[in-house]
Amino acid sequence: MKEKLMNGMQRFAKAMFIPVLILPIAGILIAIGNLFTNAKLLEAVPFLNNPITTGFGTILSGSLVSILTNLGLIFAVGIAVGLANKKKAEAGFTALLGFLVFINAMNKFMVLTETLFVGDSLRGTGQTMVMGVQILDMGVFLGIILGIVTALVHNRFIDKEFNNAFQIYGGARFVFIVLIPVVVLLAIAFSYVWPFFQNGINSLGTLINQSGNFGLFLYGMLERLLIPTGLHHLVYTPFLYSSLGGVQEVGGVLLEGSRNIYFAEIADNSVRVLSQSVIWDARGISKMFGLIGACVAMYQMAKPENKAKARAILIPAAVTSFVAGVTEPIEFSFMFVSPILFVIHSVLSGLSMVVLNLFNVRAIGPNGFIDFLLYNVPLGIEKTGWPMYILVGVVFFFIYYLLFRFLIGLWNLKTIGREDEGGEVKLYTKAEYNEKKTAGIPGVASVMNDNHADIIVAALGGAENIKSVDNCYTRLRLVLGDADRVDEDRLKSETGASGVIRKGDNVQVVYGLNVGSVRKSVDSYLGIAESAD
Numbered sequence: 001m002k003e004k005l006m007n008g009m010q011r012f013a014k015a016m017f018i019p020v021l022i023l024p025i026a027g028i029l030i031a032i033g034n035l036f037t038n039a040k041l042l043e044a045v046p047f048l049n050n051p052i053t054t055g056f057g058t059i060l061s062g063s064l065v066s067i068l069t070n071l072g073l074i075f076a077v078g079i080a081v082g083l084a085n086k087k088k089a090e091a092g093f094t095a096l097l098g099f100l101v102f103i104n105a106m107n108k109f110m111v112l113t114e115t116l117f118v119g120d121s122l123r124g125t126g127q128t129m130v131m132g133v134q135i136l137d138m139g140v141f142l143g144i145i146l147g148i149v150t151a152l153v154h155n156r157f158i159d160k161e162f163n164n165a166f167q168i169y170g171g172a173r174f175v176f177i178v179l180i181p182v183v184v185l186l187a188i189a190f191s192y193v194w195p196f197f198q199n200g201i202n203s204l205g206t207l208i209n210q211s212g213n214f215g216l217f218l219y220g221m222l223e224r225l226l227i228p229t230g231l232h233h234l235v236y237t238p239f240l241y242s243s244l245g246g247v248q249e250v251g252g253v254l255l256e257g258s259r260n261i262y263f264a265e266i267a268d269n270s271v272r273v274l275s276q277s278v279i280w281d282a283r284g285i286s287k288m289f290g291l292i293g294a295c296v297a298m299y300q301m302a303k304p305e306n307k308a309k310a311r312a313i314l315i316p317a318a319v320t321s322f323v324a325g326v327t328e329p330i331e332f333s334f335m336f337v338s339p340i341l342f343v344i345h346s347v348l349s350g351l352s353m354v355v356l357n358l359f360n361v362r363a364i365g366p367n368g369f370i371d372f373l374l375y376n377v378p379l380g381i382e383k384t385g386w387p388m389y390i391l392v393g394v395v396f397f398f399i400y401y402l403l404f405r406f407l408i409g410l411w412n413l414k415t416i417g418r419e420d421e422g423g424e425v426k427l428y429t430k431a432e433y434n435e436k437k438t439a440g441i442p443g444v445a446s447v448m449n450d451n452h453a454d455i456i457v458a459a460l461g462g463a464e465n466i467k468s469v470d471n472c473y474t475r476l477r478l479v480l481g482d483a484d485r486v487d488e489d490r491l492k493s494e495t496g497a498s499g500v501i502r503k504g505d506n507v508q509v510v511y512g513l514n515v516g517s518v519r520k521s522v523d524s525y526l527g528i529a530e531s532a533d
Helices: 002-035 039-042 052-069 070-082 088-112 137-155 163-170 170-212 212-226 232-241 258-267 276-281 286-301 304-324 328-334 337-360 369-379 385-411 429-438 444-450 455-460 488-494 512-526
Strands: 127-130 132-136 247-250 251-255 468-470 475-479 500-501 507-511
Touching: 002 052, 002 070, 002 137, 002 232, 002 369, 052 070, 052 251, 070 088, 070 137, 088 132, 088 137, 088 170, 127 385, 132 170, 132 286, 137 232, 170 212, 212 232, 212 276, 212 337, 232 258, 232 276, 251 258, 258 276, 258 369, 258 512, 276 337, 276 455, 286 304, 286 328, 286 337, 286 385, 304 328, 304 369, 304 512, 328 337, 328 500, 328 507, 369 385, 455 468, 455 488, 455 500, 468 512, 475 512, 488 500
Parallel strands: none
Antiparallel strands: 127 132, 247 251, 468 475, 475 507, 500 507
């Protein structure tokens, strides 16, 4: 039961990436739109102060803010696509239809039971407008629930076919036929039970907010500690997109979740000081500064004969963490060989958020330095306090550096470059790799042109051992017939994997930002066509 529960949670976590990863793009474009309407910038650069550029900025930021008010629909479609075993496009379309049926069914039922609030403002009533339809305010949870329900029905009935005159009602059409009564009954049921859930969520949010800096510390620490399981985004997603991360009215629209509020506030030039809820998205200190200090410490503590190899591994990993906020290549370099360092890293990550809150800093950098510049600098110091963010980051750089260097030496921790005699650094340098290629080692030439697909498949136990292939932002996620056949050392040494995680028959191989191309190469090698989805 425990294994099934963990597998289910990991699959759900993978599906969450579809809607979650697209939302920062909207945030970046909102920030760009805000550049063209920022009063201080227009004063400094007068030629931008014209109807064309300011109008473009207004349209860009204003249109994208609408995404924040329709997160339920986005999550419903995204999660249904992520959880569908096959015909994912049909699953997403069915989820869209189910969402429309749900909101209208709930609205009509609330009218019949006379529970629909009538008045000028819905604030404090527990109800809201969703796509022009007034229903209970379920926020992003509505999308999550409908996405899961749609996927369950879809996976159960997508292969159902009929003969003769009823043939047209098979497949995806039958899924929708079954989904209609399920969704209508859910709408009726949630009309009664959701207020109780909402009270519980509100109470939890109040408890977290009242816990102040301790709550922030616990949040920041857990968000890092769950990295090995791949479930860490199940910690931060509710805070970013639900009432757990705060509730704030911006421009006459009531928004929930720290990131939603932040995006809306940066698009609204009338907001002078960003909300305190933004601190729940201030996860960039360890990514942009702390782990860089850890990399420097690990490099300096490497054995002299291994420094070149350590440098070849740590420099790309540090640049990726700083620029793009992808930390796993660094974290996996010490997570399993020196777990105490990972615990300390998690503690420092939570502590950095507390320090930012103490200094009233509202800047964020969740996805590295590029995001940091786009999100914060154009808003000015008054709104975000971004110079203090950098100062805090520099301090944490030295804290990480000094702690890692001291503990590595004190306990002789086997970080990169400090392996015992006869051991090896797990990733090859480019020079060594090219040397292998010229030596004519079988399979290496094809690896160069195919992202290691043949070696990856072989190290996973062969094509017959692979049941399904998927990926998230940084990890190749697979379901295998026998996880014991995985050759972790080969994946790390010959394909550049930063780490391998096993949970039953679910295996995750960490490749970083190039995981998308790795996934395509593996699919191509296995003969998996895109149309199979």
